[in-house]
Amino acid sequence: MTLRDFINKLLGRQPASATTAKQRLQLVLAHDRSDLNPELLEQMRREILEVVSRYVEIDIEEGDVSLETEDRVTALVANLPIRRTKPLPQQESKPDGDVPGEADPVWTASQA
Amino acid sequence: MPVTTSGSRSILICSGKGGVGKTTLTANLGIALARQGMRTAVLDADFGLRNLDLLLGLENRIVYTAQEVLSGNCRLDQALVKHKLEPNLALLPAGNPRMLEWLKPEDMQTIVGMLRESFDIVLIDCPAGIEDGFKNAAGAAEEAIVITTPEVSAVRDADRVIGLLNTRGIKPIQLVLNRVRPKMMANQEMLAVDDVTDILALPLLGLVLEDEQVIVSTNRGEPLTLNGSGSPAAQAYNNIARRVCGEDVPLIDPAKVRRGLRAKLGRLMQTKIF
Ligand SMILES: Nc1ncnc2c1ncn2[C@@H]1O[C@H](COP(=O)(O)OP(=O)(O)OP(=O)(O)O)[C@@H](O)[C@H]1O
Ligand SMILES: [Mg+2]
Numbered sequence: 333m334t335l336r337d338f339i340n341k342l343l344g345r346q347p348a349s350a351t352t353a354k355q356r357l358q359l360v361l362a363h364d365r366s367d368l369n370p371e372l373l374e375q376m377r378r379e380i381l382e383v384v385s386r387y388v389e390i391d392i393e394e395g396d397v398s399l400e401t402e403d404r405v406t407a408l409v410a411n412l413p414i415r416r417t418k419p420l421p422q423q424e425s426k427p428d429g430d431v432p433g434e435a436d437p438v439w440t441a442s443q444a
Numbered sequence: 445m446p447v448t449t450s451g452s453r454s455i456l457i458c459s460g461k462g463g464v465g466k467t468t469l470t471a472n473l474g475i476a477l478a479r480q481g482m483r484t485a486v487l488d489a490d491f492g493l494r495n496l497d498l499l500l501g502l503e504n505r506i507v508y509t510a511q512e513v514l515s516g517n518c519r520l521d522q523a524l525v526k527h528k529l530e531p532n533l534a535l536l537p538a539g540n541p542r543m544l545e546w547l548k549p550e551d552m553q554t555i556v557g558m559l560r561e562s563f564d565i566v567l568i569d570c571p572a573g574i575e576d577g578f579k580n581a582a583g584a585a586e587e588a589i590v591i592t593t594p595e596v597s598a599v600r601d602a603d604r605v606i607g608l609l610n611t612r613g614i615k616p617i618q619l620v621l622n623r624v625r626p627k628m629m630a631n632q633e634m635l636a637v638d639d640v641t642d643i644l645a646l647p648l649l650g651l652v653l654e655d656e657q658v659i660v661s662t663n664r665g666e667p668l669t670l671n672g673s674g675s676p677a678a679q680a681y682n683n684i685a686r687r688v689c690g691e692d693v694p695l696i697d698p699a700k701v702r703r704g705l706r707a708k709l710g711r712l713m714q715t716k717i718f
Contacts, residue, residue, distance in 0.1 A: 336632055336713035348632035353596050354639045360596075361603050361643065404606075404645045 362399035366406045373399065380410060389415040452560040455567050455688070456585035456614070460601030462572030464593050465622040468658060469681070470569040471499040476669040476685030477565055478532035485524070485563040488538035489552065489581035490571040500527065501665025502535050511539025513558070514551055520558050529670060534563070544576070549583030556584035565688075574604060582612055589649060591620040594635040603644060618649035620684060625654045626698040630710030637698065650684035651696055652677050676701075 337347050346352075363369065368376075377397040384390055396411045457470050467490070474486040487510070488496040497503040508523035513536070524534040536559065552568075559566045568585055571577035582588075588609050592602040602619075609617050621640055628634035641648050655677035661668045668678035669685070683693045699711050 333716070333718055334632065334713065335715045335717050338717055339713075350629075350632040350635050350639065353635050354643070357596050357599055357635075357643055360600060364600065364603060365607065404610075 358401065362401040362406055365401060365404070366399055366408075368399065373397070381412070384410075384412055386418075388417050391415055452563060453565050453587060454556050454560060454585045455565065456570055456582055456588040456609075457567060457591065458570035458578065458582070458588060458605055458609075459572065459591045459598070460574060460603075460605040461592070461598045464598050465591050465620075465652070466572075467495050467499055467569050468662070469589070469591055469620060469622070469652075469684075470496060470567050472667045472669045472678075472681035473685055473688070474500070474533050474567050475527070475530055475667045476682050477567075477688065478527070478530045479669065480685060480689060482532065482564045482689065483562070484533050484565045484567065485536060485559045486533065486567045486569065487536045487555065487559065489568050489584075490577065491538045491543050491547065492541050492571060492577060494538035496569050497525075497535060497537050498665060499662055500533075500535055500667065502527065502537075503665070506537045509537040509539040510555055511543050513555065514539075520562075547576075547580055549580050552580045552584035574608060578605070578608075582609065582614065585614060588614045588617045589620055590617060590644075590646065591622050592640065592644075593623045594621060594629070594637075594640055596635075599635065599640055599643060606644060606646065617646055619644060619646040620650045620652065621648065622652045623654045624651050624698050626701045627710075629698050630702065630707060630714070632714060636714070648695060649687055650680055651698065652680040652684075653696075653698070653701070 334348075334351070337351055340347055363373075377395075380397055381390065381392060381395050385392070391413045394413045398409055400407050400409045457466050457473075459466050470486055474484050477484045486496060486500070488494050490496070497506060502525045505525050508518040510523065512518040513520050513523045520536075524536055527533040527535070536555070556566055556568065568581050570581040590602050590606055590609070592598045606617060619641060621637060624637070625634055629636055637648070637651060653676040655675055657668055657673060657675035658677050661673070668675060669681050680696070686693045699707070699714075702710070
């Protein structure tokens with residue numbers, strides 16, 4: 333934020349148009365570059381939240397999945413505030429169950 | 445930092461969006477490079493809406509075009525139009541718009557390949573858009589200069605083009621920011637130079653200010669770099685030419701173009717506080 337933006341904010345004015353332009357560009361380019369339209373992103377967001385909420389209780393309203401881009405590299409960024417962790421599912425065949433991110437097919441099936 | 449390669453070079457001048465200054469840059473950069481002693485060819489690859497001849501003041505001297513060269517109806521040197529005041533510069537005019545119906549990327553490669561045999565630098569004035577005209581022209585270039593203005597639509601289109609150039613392995617790709625208005629930038633009513641270079645992630649080859657003299661010079665068909673004009677745009681084009689040749693020329697700072705109290709205040713207001 334620049335000094336001008338800050339003063340505009342204090343006075344309840346609109347931010348300078350260059351600031352708005354930059355923000356809008358960053359957003360639209362993130363979508364252009366990833367070739368994901370907002371609809372697909374929304375679908376992905378819902379599915380990601382669904383998967384994550386099987387493991388932890390998350391704030392669905394606050395949950396945010398968005399595209400961010402820096403140096404021509406686009407990243408999918410998820411910000412999912414966790415309310416609390418759900419009791420771990422029994423890890424039958426995996427004594428040390430330390431494979432993060434790998435959905436256990438046995439467990440997935442039992443949840444369905 | 446501008447990059448130079450040895451031997452003959454082919455540089456695409458493109459933008460995505462139309463009307464942002466490709467042809468003006470090609471004409472002025474072509475003349476400036478020629479004046480520095482580089483044997484320079486400018487190729488009008490905008491077959492649909494050719495204009496490079498007009499900006500160079502060569503429109504009345506065209507006999508043959510790229511079309512006759514490709515179809516074998518004339519030799520390359522017969523089609524090339526040498527500039528009378530700057531004999532290091534030659535234009536290869538665009539052919540008939542109907543050429544678009546059969547022209548292929550290989551044809552452009554053939555033409556550029558021929559030009560590179562007798563010139564140090566070949567500048568290719570690309571048509572707007574990202575369709576066939578762009579693809580044909582891009583297929584013949586090793587390097588690219590992307591030109592844009594500090595406006596959202598132009599920057600977005602430039603980004604598209606940069607993506608396409610990247611996938612084609614064109615390198616280096618450098619940026620020219622055109623029609624910069626220091627006063628609007630100071631008031632943060634125009635995207636800042638850093639904003640554009642950050643977003644597009646390209647090295648900046650040059651900044652060209654909004655300059656009425658550009659229009660005056662196109663009226664006359666005499667590029668600004670031809671007559672030793674000291675106007676801001678002329679200086680910018682000359683500096684770009686020197687950087688293309690590998691010289692380390694400092695960029696102008698648009699904030700420093702303006703003097704006085706208002707300018708100082710503008711600079712203060714642009715300070716990033718968090
Ligand atoms: N720095 C500048 N200051 C003022 N006017 C400019 C500047 N650069 C370009 N222009 C004007 O902008 C217009 C478009 O320029 P030009 O024809 O070079 O763009 P272009 O990208 O080649 O367009 P097209 O996509 O149609 O080929 C012209 O009228 C030109 O005079
Ligand atoms: Mg043009």
